[in-house]
Amino acid sequence: MHIPxxxxxxxxxxxxxxxxxxxxxxxxxxxxxAIDDRDVPLAGLAAAFVFSVQMLNFPVASxxxxxxLGGALAAVLVGPWLGPLCVAVVLVVQALLFAxxxxxxxxxxxxxxxVIGGWGGYAVFVGLRTVLPRxxxxxxxxxxxxxxxxxxxxxxxxxxQYAIGGNDATSVSTVAVAMVGVHLLIGIGEGVITAMTVSxxxxxxxxxVYGARARELAxxxxxxxxxxxxxx
Amino acid sequence: MVVRRNVLGLVIAGLVVAVAVAxxxxxxxxxxxxxxxxxAADKSLDTDVEDHALADGPFADYGVEGVDxxxxxxxxxxxxxxxVTFAVGFGLFAVIKRARVEPEPRPxxxxxxxxx
Numbered sequence: 001m002h003i004p005x006x007x008x009x010x011x012x013x014x015x016x017x018x019x020x021x022x023x024x025x026x027x028x029x030x031x032x033x034a035i036d037d038r039d040v041p042l043a044g045l046a047a048a049f050v051f052s053v054q055m056l057n058f059p060v061a062s063x064x065x066x067x068x069l070g071g072a073l074a075a076v077l078v079g080p081w082l083g084p085l086c087v088a089v090v091l092v093v094q095a096l097l098f099a100x101x102x103x104x105x106x107x108x109x110x111x112x113x114x115v116i117g118g119w120g121g122y123a124v125f126v127g128l129r130t131v132l133p134r135x136x137x138x139x140x141x142x143x144x145x146x147x148x149x150x151x152x153x154x155x156x157x158x159x160x161q162y163a164i165g166g167n168d169a170t171s172v173s174t175v176a177v178a179m180v181g182v183h184l185l186i187g188i189g190e191g192v193i194t195a196m197t198v199s200x201x202x203x204x205x206x207x208x209v210y211g212a213r214a215r216e217l218a219x220x221x222x223x224x225x226x227x228x229x230x231x232x
Numbered sequence: 233m234v235v236r237r238n239v240l241g242l243v244i245a246g247l248v249v250a251v252a253v254a255x256x257x258x259x260x261x262x263x264x265x266x267x268x269x270x271x272a273a274d275k276s277l278d279t280d281v282e283d284h285a286l287a288d289g290p291f292a293d294y295g296v297e298g299v300d301x302x303x304x305x306x307x308x309x310x311x312x313x314x315x316v317t318f319a320v321g322f323g324l325f326a327v328i329k330r331a332r333v334e335p336e337p338r339p340x341x342x343x344x345x346x347x348x
Contacts (some may be wrong), residue, residue, distance in 0.1 A: 001268040006282035032328050038239045040325040045246040047321035048314045052250035055258035055294065055310050057266060064270040065262035082325065089321045097316060098309065099284040099292040158268065162277065169276040178275060182267040205242050 001069065001154060001183075002094065003109055003161075005102030012165025017107030023115050024088055031081035042208060043078045047086035049197070050074055051093065058189050066186030069113045069154060072121025072147035073194040076139075076211035077201065080122045083210075087114035108161055116157040121150030125211055136202050139212045144195030151187035155179040247318065254310030258294075259303035 008016075031039075050070030057065035070090070075083030091109050094100040101109045128142035159179050163172040198209060206212050265273065272278040290297040291312060295305035 001266060003268065004278075004281050004284065006280040007272065007277060028328055031325075032332050035325065035329045035332055037329065040322060040329050041243045042239055043325045044318045044322035045243050045250070048318035049246055049250045051317040052254040052258075052310065052314050055254050055261060055306075055313070057262040057264070059262045059264060060267070063264050064267060065264040066267050067261075085324065086321060089324060090317055093313060093317050093320060096286065097289065097291050098294050098313065099286045099289055100294070102282070103285055155267070166277060167279050169279055175271065175275060175277065178271045179267070182271060186267050201242070205239075208239065208242060 002101030003105040005104045009165035013104045016111050020107040020110035027081045027085050043082040046074045046078050047089045051090045060185040069117045071117025072150040075118045075122035076143045079210040084114040084118040112154045112157045117150045117154045120153040121146045124149045140199045143198040144191040147194035148187040148191030151190045152180045152183045155183035250314045254314045255307045258310045259306040
C-alpha cells in the first residue's frame with residue numbers, strides 16, 4: 001500500500017508530510033522519556049524485521065497480493081512510540097533506496113502505515129487486552145486481531161486522502177468499498193503473521209514484548225497480583 | 233519484577249530470520265500488484281502517477297543494478313535492505329537514547345530530614 005507520487009495532489013501530500021513530521025516528533029519525544037539500552041537494538045530489529053516481511057507478498061485474490069504493514073506488530077513489540085518510528089524508518093529506506101513509495105507521498109505513507117496502522121492497531125490491541133483473560137495466549141490473539149483491523153483502517157486513511165486530493169476519476173464510496181474489501185483479506189495475512197511473530201517472541205522472551213510488559217504500568221494497587229500471574 | 237536478561241540472543245536470532253526471509257524467501261513472493269496497486273489500476277486512480285525520482289537508483293524496485301537474475305537481485309536487495317534498515321533504526325534509536333531526558337531525581341524526604 002505504498003502510494004507513489006502523483007496519486008494524491010501536492011497540497012494534500014504536503015499537509016500529510018507536516019502531520020507525519022509532527023507525529024514522528026511526538027514519538028521521538030515520548031520514546032525519549034523511557035527508552036533504555038535494550039530498546040535500541042530491539043527497536044532496530046523490529047524495523048529490520050518489518051522491512052524483511054514487507055517483501056513477502058502473499059496472494060489474496062486473483063491477480064492481487066498483499067504484504068505486512070507491520071505498524072501494529074511493531075507497536076505491540078516495542079511500544080506505541082518506538083513502533084511507529086520503526087515503520088517510518090522502513091518507509092524512508094524503501095522510498096530512498098528501493099524507489100518504493102513516492103518521495104512527495106512519503107508523508108501520506110507514514111500517516112497511513114506508521115501512524116494509523118501503528119496507533120490504530122495498538123489502540124485495538126489495548127482494548128482487547130483489557131477484556132481478554134490475563135494469559136499469554138490473549139496477548140497473541142489481541143495482537144493478531146488488532147493487526148488485522150489495522151490494515152482496513154490504513155486503507156480507509158488512503159480513501160480519505162483520495163477524497164481530499166485524488167484525481168476524482170472514481171467516486172469516493174467506490175474507492176472506499178474496493179480498498180476496504182481487498183484490505184480486509186490482506187488484514188487476515190497481517191493478523192496471522194503478527195500473531196505468529198508475537199507468539200514466537202512470547203515463547204522465548206515474554207519480558208521483551210512491550211504489549212505484555214506494559215501491564216506492569218497499571219496502578220500500584222493491582223501491580224503485585226498481576227506480576228505474579230505473568231511470572232507464573 | 234521482571235528479570236533483566238541480555239537481549240543479544242534475541243536480536244541475533246531475529247536478524248537471522250529477517251535476513252533469511254528477505255534474502256531467500258522474498259524472491260519467491262507473489263509478484264501480483266498489491267491491494268492499493270490493484271484498486272488504483274481497476275478504478276483509474278493512477279492517471280496522474282509520476283515516475284519515481286529515484287527509479288534509476290542501484291537498488292530500485294528491489295533489484296540490484298547489473299544483476300540480471302531477478303531472483304538473485306531481489307534476494308541481494310533484501311539483504312541490503314535488512315542491513316540498512318537495522319543500521320538506520322539502531323542509529324536513530326541510539327540518538328534518542330543518548331538524548332534521553334532523565335527524570336527529575338526523586339526527593340528523599342527521609343534523608344533530607346535526617347540531614348537537617
